[in-house]
Amino acid sequence: MNNILLAGVGGQGTVLASKLIAKCALAHGTPAHTAETIGMAQRGGCVVSHVRLGENCFSPLIPLGQAHTLIAFEPAEAVRCLPYLREDGNVIVSNTAVKPVTDALKPSYDAEAMLRFLQSTPYRVHVVDGVNICCECKTTKVLNIALLGAAAKLGLIGVSAAELEAIIDTEMKEKFREMNKKALRMAVNV
């Protein structure tokens, strides 16, 4: 069993990312199960997608302490989901901080401090420069594919970067393909 947890804020594209991993796995003949946050929480709230690859999967959700990899679209959401990780777990985290609306009224969120805290934990933490990738691709919509690329490069999600490139062609509309491929290459060729 390979358990992958994707964490972010509503609208960041975690659901599509989890679907891509699961579809690649199924194409290999590996059973895949996923579970998503749907409904009110999608409106700017915390969202998580659970992806479970392999046989003998009962629970749709990854149990606490059982995730092999945490892919976080946002530093604070990475920290929030740490209890899901195994002791030998990996964290792929983007440095793209999403401040809650309330932060503008009363600042409470320091993304740098979150990243420092992550680095201080016993987990293997890999920071992806999502800020730069999104800036170069001129859109935040490519963050999900960039994070998947970083995880694929480390061999964590049972999918290769080449397979991700191939699935961009089958799963995405033509006008989005080029920018997603660019983001994927940037994440893989760091």
Add this chain to the structure above:
Amino acid sequence: MKKLLMGNEAIGFGAIRAGVGLVTGYPGTPSTEVLETIAENKPDDVYCEWSVNEKSALEVAAGASYSGVRTLVTMKQVGLNVASDPLMSLEYIGIKGGMVILVADDPGPISSQTEQDTRRFCEFSKLPCFDPSSPEEAYLMIADAYELSEKYATPVIFRPTTRICHACAPIELTERICEPAKGEFVKNPQWVIFPRLSFAAHKRIEERNALLRHENSSYSGNTIIGSGRKAIAAGGVSYAYVREAMELAGADTALMKVSTPYPFPEDKALELLSGADEVLVFEELECVIEKELIYICGKHGLKKTIHGKLDGTLPIAGEYSVSLAEKAICAYLGLKAPESVQLQMPALPMRPPVLCAGCPHRASFFAVKEAMKGKKSFFGGDIGCYTLGNAMPLDMVDTCLCMGAGITVAQGIKRACPDTYCFSFTGDSTFFHTGMPGIANAVYNGTKLTAVILDNSTTAMTGHQPNPSTGFTATHEVAERINIEKVLEGLGVGMIRIVDPFRLNEAIMTVRECAEYPGVSAIIFRAPCIALVKPKKPYRVAANKCIGCKKCITAIGCPAISFGNKKACVDSALCFGCGLCADVCPVGALSVRKEND
């Protein structure tokens, strides 16, 4: 080839496979995707509609089932409250074509008002209940539900929970087992409910359910695996949690799965109890299985101990999980409890859900707030995206109870507190669902009220379903567009105004005018949900003009606006170009971003 399907998709395809001929429902998380899946994938011989509310949906299906057609009705758990009037009587009348009522429960609750348990509703209404433990099982179980329904001429409730509805699993779709039946309504006194008929039906239902306690015991979904004096029983997704927890803990004992919580498989339970001294029960929400086991022990004089919610072993409210099950099972069986990494976590930002950037509801709420500043006012909220108008800084939802209640609760406030200006906020879909009778009530009883209709041309919160005012149906056919203003006029509302909430000054003037109207007035704020239209050019802050007063943030709380270096800043990726921020900026620092910026 197996496809990755969401539980709700699996249920939809499962119903098509089982020969369903008519599908009705009302959107509600976590049930919505069942009907959507059927609408998008149905063969031509299946009819599918979004009904205006759950009661209508159930009654439409009843007519088709009387005619021998298999039907499916979909709703969330609180929707069953709305449909409960026809439901209770329909069980007495019975049906001909199989009827499955899909009611999705929401432990947590994650997107619901209550943690009510539909299994308990089954006991109350005496309807047989199926409770799947995985999307894979749900896909096949639907056909079993139809079979039981037709065998005993009774509607059957199919009750998945959120984690089944929204989990995706690899599922092999297979051919239809049967084609939908051709409907034929045969006139017969049996279809007319009368007290004498109901007395006979009541007896028949009780006898059938007593029989089902035996028959369900041999149903393939009710199983016992393993053996041990300290046994476990579980139902629904809790069974999946327990299976996984037992593997993690290396636990080995008898485990019973209950897939038909009502009528309860009594013989199967006796089989479990005969080999056990104790049973620990895992089930979210109500203690249905736990109480059944206690009842069976009492009935048969068995001296066994049943653990669960009632003795405090497990929590009464909220979702269960593998971790919760693992801890409880380890304690129960005397196994070593799992250790977890203890981290000193830093304080994390709260992320309450908010109205989207560019949402027309923000402008509508802001206009009413500005217009009524300093006046004693009440704002009755309702169910939909606009419930999020309660968040700071808008703070425009004083009450929210259930679908349609905003309009009527406001009337009670007005009668109890006559010096208050009373407003209600209702979405277009909610207006047709249960809002209209509330308007009639206000007009009839002469209760002064300003009913605000937030018409964004869709049922947004559940994923943009059509409704009677949108002009198209669940299956994308053009429909008669019911005109909300004409409905209001027909109901006798004396002053009706239609305004685009983004024309802020006009909107504020309109609110003031309607608030002073001596009878029932209505304002239709009409502007489409951002999911339906393309964004306009984003706004930007001219740093040399921004005085850092934060009015754009403190007044409207748009998620696209942040504050840094003593200036406001617009995230152009999030900004929808609605321009509300420019209207509130006192120094004109916000304007449309130019091409070369």
